[in-house]
Amino acid sequence: MSRPFRPRPLDIHKKLPIVKSVKDLDIDEAAAVSRASLHCNAIAYSEIEPVAPPTTKRKAGEIPTPQFLIVDSYERDYLRTFVQPSSYVRGRGARSETSEFVEYDLDNEDDDWLQQFNREKTILPHESFEWLVYKLELLDYKARERVGAIPLFGMPVHVLLQQEAAFEVLRSQVSRPAVFSAVFDYWKAKRAKWQKPVLRRLQPPPPVNDTNPFNVFRPREKVHRPHTRRMQRRENDVLSFEKLRQVRCNLEQSRTLLGMLQKREEKKRELLDIEANLQRTRIMLKHDTELDDELVMEENMIASTPLPRKSSGFLNGHLPMHPPGEVTPPCNDLDQGEYAKCTWRRRRAPFQARSRPLKRVTNVDSMEPGFLFVKPLDPEKLASAGIVPPLDPPCSNGTDDAPVPSYRLHGRIGRGGRIIFDRWNPLTRTPIDCSSNLSDLPRKAITSTRSHPPPPRLCVEKKTSDAQIATGNDDSLNNLRIS
Amino acid sequence: MGSVDVFARSNGGLAMDRLSTGSHFHANGDEQRTNGSLDAASAVIAELAQDTTLKRHKLTALPLEVGARVLCRWRDDKYHPVRVIERRKLTGPDEYQYYVHYTEFNRRLDEWVKLDQLEMESLEQEGEEKADDKAGSLKMTRHQKRKIDETHVEEGHEDFDAASLREHEEFTKVKNISKIELGKYEIDTWYFSPFPPEYSNCDKLFFCEFCLNFLKRKEQLTRHMRKCTYKHPPGDEIYRSGSLSMFEVDGRKNKIYGQNLCYLAKLFLDHKTLYYDVDFFLFYILCECDDRGCHMVGYFSKEKHSEEGYNLACILTLPPYQRKGYGKFLISFSYELSKKEMKVGTPERPLSDLGLLSYRGYWTRVLLDIIKKHRGNLSIKELSDMTAIKTEDVISTLQSLELIQYRKGQHVICADPKLLERHLKAAGKGGLEVDPTKLIWTPFKEQ
Numbered sequence: 001m002s003r004p005f006r007p008r009p010l011d012i013h014k015k016l017p018i019v020k021s022v023k024d025l026d027i028d029e030a031a032a033v034s035r036a037s038l039h040c041n042a043i044a045y046s047e048i049e050p051v052a053p054p055t056t057k058r059k060a061g062e063i064p065t066p067q068f069l070i071v072d073s074y075e076r077d078y079l080r081t082f083v084q085p086s087s088y089v090r091g092r093g094a095r096s097e098t099s100e101f102v103e104y105d106l107d108n109e110d111d112d113w114l115q116q117f118n119r120e121k122t123i124l125p126h127e128s129f130e131w132l133v134y135k136l137e138l139l140d141y142k143a144r145e146r147v148g149a150i151p152l153f154g155m156p157v158h159v160l161l162q163q164e165a166a167f168e169v170l171r172s173q174v175s176r177p178a179v180f181s182a183v184f185d186y187w188k189a190k191r192a193k194w195q196k197p198v199l200r201r202l203q204p205p206p207p208v209n210d211t212n213p214f215n216v217f218r219p220r221e222k223v224h225r226p227h228t229r230r231m232q233r234r235e236n237d238v239l240s241f242e243k244l245r246q247v248r249c250n251l252e253q254s255r256t257l258l259g260m261l262q263k264r265e266e267k268k269r270e271l272l273d274i275e276a277n278l279q280r281t282r283i284m285l286k287h288d289t290e291l292d293d294e295l296v297m298e299e300n301m302i303a304s305t306p307l308p309r310k311s312s313g314f315l316n317g318h319l320p321m322h323p324p325g326e327v328t329p330p331c332n333d334l335d336q337g338e339y340a341k342c343t344w345r346r347r348r349a350p351f352q353a354r355s356r357p358l359k360r361v362t363n364v365d366s367m368e369p370g371f372l373f374v375k376p377l378d379p380e381k382l383a384s385a386g387i388v389p390p391l392d393p394p395c396s397n398g399t400d401d402a403p404v405p406s407y408r409l410h411g412r413i414g415r416g417g418r419i420i421f422d423r424w425n426p427l428t429r430t431p432i433d434c435s436s437n438l439s440d441l442p443r444k445a446i447t448s449t450r451s452h453p454p455p456p457r458l459c460v461e462k463k464t465s466d467a468q469i470a471t472g473n474d475d476s477l478n479n480l481r482i483s
Numbered sequence: 484m485g486s487v488d489v490f491a492r493s494n495g496g497l498a499m500d501r502l503s504t505g506s507h508f509h510a511n512g513d514e515q516r517t518n519g520s521l522d523a524a525s526a527v528i529a530e531l532a533q534d535t536t537l538k539r540h541k542l543t544a545l546p547l548e549v550g551a552r553v554l555c556r557w558r559d560d561k562y563h564p565v566r567v568i569e570r571r572k573l574t575g576p577d578e579y580q581y582y583v584h585y586t587e588f589n590r591r592l593d594e595w596v597k598l599d600q601l602e603m604e605s606l607e608q609e610g611e612e613k614a615d616d617k618a619g620s621l622k623m624t625r626h627q628k629r630k631i632d633e634t635h636v637e638e639g640h641e642d643f644d645a646a647s648l649r650e651h652e653e654f655t656k657v658k659n660i661s662k663i664e665l666g667k668y669e670i671d672t673w674y675f676s677p678f679p680p681e682y683s684n685c686d687k688l689f690f691c692e693f694c695l696n697f698l699k700r701k702e703q704l705t706r707h708m709r710k711c712t713y714k715h716p717p718g719d720e721i722y723r724s725g726s727l728s729m730f731e732v733d734g735r736k737n738k739i740y741g742q743n744l745c746y747l748a749k750l751f752l753d754h755k756t757l758y759y760d761v762d763f764f765l766f767y768i769l770c771e772c773d774d775r776g777c778h779m780v781g782y783f784s785k786e787k788h789s790e791e792g793y794n795l796a797c798i799l800t801l802p803p804y805q806r807k808g809y810g811k812f813l814i815s816f817s818y819e820l821s822k823k824e825m826k827v828g829t830p831e832r833p834l835s836d837l838g839l840l841s842y843r844g845y846w847t848r849v850l851l852d853i854i855k856k857h858r859g860n861l862s863i864k865e866l867s868d869m870t871a872i873k874t875e876d877v878i879s880t881l882q883s884l885e886l887i888q889y890r891k892g893q894h895v896i897c898a899d900p901k902l903l904e905r906h907l908k909a910a911g912k913g914g915l916e917v918d919p920t921k922l923i924w925t926p927f928k929e930q
Binding site: 010011012013014015016017018019020021022067068069070071074077078079080081082083084088089090091101102103105106107108111126127194200201205213214215216217218219220 | 667668679680681692696698702704705706710714715721732737738745758761762774777803860861862863865867874878887890894895896898899902923
């Protein structure tokens with residue numbers, strides 16, 4: 001008859017059929033289930049109605065008749081002055097913000113004092129007294145705010161307001177200073193007794209952690225509840241500690257890793273900079289190739305020939321390509337052993353030689369590409385060979401200190417072994433007036449560019465047999481011709 | 484039935500607080516009393532309490548000890564058993580007043596009585612037993628003790644654990660204010676309310692009926708009325724129907740008003756707590772309006788943001804307006820607000836005796852009306868969505884009425900017309916109806 005079964009929990013989303021008649025129900029079963037399901041929902045249920053029938057019965061007689069009386073004077077005290085507007089009433093701001101409402105109401109103590117103070121006369125009406133106390137409270141509060149003293153609950157809140165200051169502010173409204181002073185003294189005494197502001201609004205609230213049930217209206221600290229369920233479950237136990245430790249460990253590891261990454265990237269950038277410098281330098285040095293070849297040749301010559309290297313007449317136009325300070329000369333770069341591996345340097349042969357171009361640079365003569373191995377003209381030899389320098393400006397080799405003639409010629413050996421007497425420096429646009437010694441000449445007339453048109457020159461060509469003879473006699477000339 | 488008295492804790496954690504601080508409170512109990520935190524009478528009692536051990540053996544009947552059980556004449560002129568909770572000395576020698584608790588009734592009827600109201604024949608001294616208890620010798624059997632405990636715990640308090648309940652009763656055991664004047668009415672109060680210490684030794688308080696400021700003397704009230712510009716609660720009117728208006732007051736914007744209202748409400752609500760400030764609450768004040776202004780009838784408060792989905796924290800109909808259906812109006816209104824918010828709601832727990840009764844009645848009426856008219860199947864969720872009543876409340880209501888039945892292995896809702904009529908009749912009248920079209924309101928949003 002009564003099968004044991006468990007009632008299914010009630011599914012709130014399931015559509016339940018509505019049965020219109022009790023007869024439709026299987027009463028026996030239903031009763032049993034209903035009882036059982038009641039137990040099932042016992043928690044929620046017991047909260048609502050613990051033991052329904054007995055309590056309601058007891059309560060029936062107990063619900064009290066509210067006790068109240070009608071106040072006789074009501075009709076007189078409250079006036080029929082309210083007219084309800086046709087629209088819904090919109091709230092005004094709080095009282096403290098609006099107008100001149102005196103929030104303070106005199107209490108018994110104030111009443112008694114005032115009565116004594118007035119003594120049958122009306123020296124000070126209630127309203128003014130109330131107003132004064134109210135103003136004093138506000139002024140004191142402002143004074144406290146200015147000082148920045150935050151009143152604490154339970155701690156005595158002393159009066160910070162000075163009588164003079166208060167009087168200054170309220171002077172326009174106060175008719176008799178004596179009355180004011182009396183009120184001030186009374187108020188101050190009252191404050192000393194109360195140990196807190198008289199106006200309830202200005203009294204400090206009890207602290208949040210206070211548990212005394214007599215203290216009311218604590219501020220409620222903003223509850224920052226974590227939003228996820230996982231965070232809510234975190235507790236202050238060993239497991240959480242362990243987890244946090246793990247997190248810390250991970251974070252530290254990632255920090256190290258990132259630090260290393262950063263270092264790597266810095267190195268990369270350095271390398272890139274160097275590469276870029278290298279390229280730039282290389283581009284600049286591209287124009288050097290001729291020079292370099294010459295240089296190489298020269299080195300070879302030096303190595304192979306006993307001849308002393310002659311720098312005179314060696315012309316170099318490269319230097320202007322390197323504006324000083326902008327690009328470091330290649331030699332400087334190369335000196336840094338760190339970057340020795342670059343192919344550029346390997347290709348460049350003897351490396352000590354790199355410093356030479358600088359020396360040569362100082363000996364620039366722009367007039368003509370020079371030849372490597374030339375001896376200065378020997379005037380004696382010339383003379384013996386019957387070659388006479390042009391007469392007009394007598395060229396005297398070695399006589400530097402003589403007063404500079406306006407026009408002087410000095411000779412050199414040009415291409416093909418010709419003897420050339422220059423009398424015009426195309427760069428300075430001046431007659432050549434320096435020493436007869438060719439090696440000295442460039443020092444004074446340093447050139448800065450190579451873009452000048454070929455210099456006009458006076459060329460005395462003597463393809464004479466004398467010259468041939470001379471060359472025949474001279475090893476150096478011989479060599480020159482060969483080269 | 485019309486009176487509503489929902490006691491509510493302001494937050495869920497408070498019960499725990501109470502539990503943990505219970506012993507602490509008892510340890511401090513005497514100290515606080517001597518500090519004058521309670522009224523002056525308590526201080527006297529505290530002194531006298533020290534003499535208790537000396538007088539124990541005298542067994543003199545007078546003055547009565549705290550804890551004495553005796554019969555007392557109530558206002559119905561019948562004698563009812565009472566327990567003496569407190570006593571205070573009056574002017575004459577050996578002249579005492581006793582604060583008694585009618586053991587048959589709710590604490591709200593505790594009052595100060597004079598000796599002539601007591602039937603001395605019926606006296607049973609309990610002081611001795613108590614003293615022995617303290618000494619640690621258990622004379623009572625466990626059964627006896629449980630019986631006493633059971634009778635001691637009153638209805639409406641079941642949701643409190645013993646420790647927090649004792650603390651609560653200790654701290655509220657004697658009313659501090661016995662009467663208030665509010666507008667047209669002079670009302671007897673029901674419970675202790677933690678007014679500021681300056682008000683602790685006055686028997687009657689005068690409330691301004693509009694701004695709810697409270698004063699000690701009638702002249703002060705009269706003076707206040709001359710300057711008080713309020714004629715209605717300081718908030719927005721959100722509902723008006725006939726002479727009834729509902730105002731919404733923001734606790735943050737009108738702090739003093741909110742606090743005054745809480746002080747006032749606590750006089751009529753046992754388990755309301757004023758622990759936290761009113762910033763986080765909105766107050767909905769029901770008023771009856773006439774040419775003198777808008778007179779408060781009752782109110783309910785509501786958290787601005789309730790994490791637990793509460794749509795009502797405290798609810799009160801002032802005694803003169805009780806039993807007129809205003810309480811049900813307030814409950815109904817709270818659900819109308821929830822509907823506007825598109826949320827389901829439930830009152831903050833635990834409910835008091837009267838609160839439970841009102842809510843049960845409201846739920847029954849609303850749900851049964853729907854079930855009566857509904858055709859076809861119906862889920863609990865649908866019922867909840869239609870009414871903004873939380874599903875748990877729907878289930879508990881229907882189950883307590885035994886309307887959820889089991890047939891052929893599945894739940895059904897039993898809607899026998901006769902049965903429904905019987906339940907509806909038992910649930911009482913609906914009280915005043917809320918007309919949702921007259922509610923002009925937008926849900927609260929933090930600026």
